[in-house]
Amino acid sequence: MTSPILLPPTLNVPPQTISGAGRSGAMSDLLSPFGSRIMLVHGRSLTTNGHLDRILDGLSDRSSAGVYCHAGTEPTLDEVTKCVAALRAFKPDCVVAVGGGSVMDLAKASAGLIDAPLSVEAYHGGAPLPVSNCPFVAVPTTAGTGSEATYVSVLSDTALGIKKSIRDPSHLPRLVVLDPILLRSCPQHVLAASGMDAFTQAVEAYVSRGATDFSDDLALRGAATVFRNLMRIAEDRDAPDEAYLELLQGSYMAGLALSHARLGLVHGLAHPLGYRFHAPHGLVCGVCLPAVIRFNREAASAKFDVLSGVLGGDILDVTEDALIRLGLASPFAGKAIDDIDAVVAETLASGSTKANPRLPTEQDVIEMLAALCA
Numbered sequence: 147m148t149s150p151i152l153l154p155p156t157l158n159v160p161p162q163t164i165s166g167a168g169r170s171g172a173m174s175d176l177l178s179p180f181g182s183r184i185m186l187v188h189g190r191s192l193t194t195n196g197h198l199d200r201i202l203d204g205l206s207d208r209s210s211a212g213v214y215c216h217a218g219t220e221p222t223l224d225e226v227t228k229c230v231a232a233l234r235a236f237k238p239d240c241v242v243a244v245g246g247g248s249v250m251d252l253a254k255a256s257a258g259l260i261d262a263p264l265s266v267e268a269y270h271g272g273a274p275l276p277v278s279n280c281p282f283v284a285v286p287t288t289a290g291t292g293s294e295a296t297y298v299s300v301l302s303d304t305a306l307g308i309k310k311s312i313r314d315p316s317h318l319p320r321l322v323v324l325d326p327i328l329l330r331s332c333p334q335h336v337l338a339a340s341g342m343d344a345f346t347q348a349v350e351a352y353v354s355r356g357a358t359d360f361s362d363d364l365a366l367r368g369a370a371t372v373f374r375n376l377m378r379i380a381e382d383r384d385a386p387d388e389a390y391l392e393l394l395q396g397s398y399m400a401g402l403a404l405s406h407a408r409l410g411l412v413h414g415l416a417h418p419l420g421y422r423f424h425a426p427h428g429l430v431c432g433v434c435l436p437a438v439i440r441f442n443r444e445a446a447s448a449k450f451d452v453l454s455g456v457l458g459g460d461i462l463d464v465t466e467d468a469l470i471r472l473g474l475a476s477p478f479a480g481k482a483i484d485d486i487d488a489v490v491a492e493t494l495a496s497g498s499t500k501a502n503p504r505l506p507t508e509q510d511v512i513e514m515l516a517a518l519c520a
C-alpha cells in the first residue's frame with residue numbers, strides 16, 4: 147500500500163516539546179511566557195510520590211500556583227464541570243496537566259471550556275466549541291494515550307452511558323514536557339496497559355485510511371520505539387532513563403500520528419467496551435488488537451509486512467506475545483454484553499472505525515464481540 151499524500155491537509159503539532167530527565171521540576175522558564183498564575187491539575191499518585199512538591203518547587207512563584215487533584219478513573223462530564231468551576235474561581239494564566247491520559251483529558255477539556263457559555267453536556271452532545279484562549283501544558287506521567295500530542299479529550303457521559311471525545315484545535319497543548327523521571331514512578335500494570343495503548347495507536351494510525359507519509363513515518367517509528375522500550379522496562383524497572391524517555395517519545399510520536407491519520411476498529415470497539423466493563427482503555431485496546439489485526443490482515447497486508455519487519459517478528463505473534471509477557475488478560479472474556487445492539491451501533495458510528503482499512507459490517511462487529519467475549 148502506498149500512502150496517497152505526503153502531508154495531511156492540516157498539521158496541528160504542539161509548538162514546543164521539551165524532553166529531559168528532571169525537566170518537569172524546572173519549568174519556570176518554560177511557563178513564564180504564559181503568566182504566573184499556574185493551575186496544576188494532577189492525579190492522586192503525584193501527592194504521594196513526591197513529584198507534586200518537586201514540580202511546585204520548580205515554579206518561579208509557588209505561592210501563586212493552584213492545584214486541582216483528579217479523583218481518578220477516566221474523566222466524566224461531571225468531573226469536567228467541577229474542574230471548570232475550580233479554574234473559573236482561580237483564574238489561571240495557564241493550566242498544566244501532570245498525569246496520565248485521564249488527567250490530561252480532564253485538564254485539556256476544562257481549560258478549553260473555561261470561558262465557554264454552554265454546559266459541558268452541550269459540547270459533548272455536538273454543540274460547536276468556542277475557541278479557547280487558555281494556554282494548556284501537558285506533562286505526561288504515563289506513556290500511552292498520546293493525549294499530550296492532540297487537541298482531543300475523551301469524556302464519559304454517565305447519564306447517557308456514552309464515552310466519546312470533544313476536540314478543537316485551540317485545545318492543543320502549547321507546551322509538552324517529556325520527563326522520564328515521572329514515568330519511572332508509573333505502576334507496572336498501568337505502564338503495561340498504557341504502553342499497549344500507545345502500541346495499538348501506532349499500529350492503527352499506520353494502517354488507517356487517513357494515513358499520509360507524514361503519519362506513516364511517525365507511526366512506524368513510534369510502534370518500534372514503544373514496543374522495544376516497553377518490553378525492556380516491563381522486564382527491568384531499573385532500566386536507564388533513556389529507555390523511559392524513548393518510551394515517552396515513542397508514545398508521543400504515536401499520538402502525533404493518530405491525531406493526523408485517525409485510528410481504527412480497535413478504538414471503535416474500545417470506547418463502548420471500556421465504558422461497559424469499566425476496564426482501563428489501554429488494556430481494552432491491547433486485548434482487542436490481535437482480533438482486529440486478523441480482520442484487517444488482507445486489507446493492509448503490505449503495511450503489516452513492514453510493521454512485522456521493524457518489530458522483528460510477525461505483527462500478530464509479536465502482539466500476542468507482548469500481551470502474555472506484560473500479564474494483560476482480557477477483562478471481558480467469558481462475560482456477556484447486555485446491550486449488544488448499542489455496542490455495535492456505537493462501534494460502527496465511531497470515526498475510528500470509519501478509518502479502519504477494512505470497513506466492518508454489523509455482522510462483522512457482532513462476530514468480533516462474540517470472539518472477544520468467548
Ligand SMILES: [Fe+2]
Nearest residue numbers: 291343347431
Ligand atoms: Fe487509545
